Amino acid sequence: MHGIRTAAQARAWLDQQGKSVQEFAREHGVDPATTYQVLSGRKKGRRGESHKVAVLLGMKEGIVPDYTTG
Template sequence: MPGIRTAAQAKAWLEHQGKSVQAFAREHGVDPATTYQVLAGRKKGRRGEAHKVAVLLGMKEGIIVDEPIAQYRDPDVIA
């Protein structure tokens, strides 16, 4: 990625692609309200879905983990 985008740059990037925030959210399977909040700066994208949105918009470097990592379980222990 050439650099981290600001919120204004991310909005311009969406507009350049001809995509609404709603369309972007649907395309990536994220909540549109969270996407609007990240773009408005009300959510910083530190964790959870806001993190995913910020990474997808190029506003933050990071990885997206779709499923939580399962806790280690000892197969010898019966739950």
């Protein structure tokens, strides 16, 4: 990744891809409300699903654990 995105940059990135927040959330299996909250700054992405959303949007460096493999 070339750097951490701000919320405005993350929204612009979604726009460049022609994706809505709802589509992004559906594609990544995350809650749309949490995605909106991360983009608005109401959730900081410190842990749990908000962490996953922030990492996927490029707003935070981190690892998104894959719990689907056993």
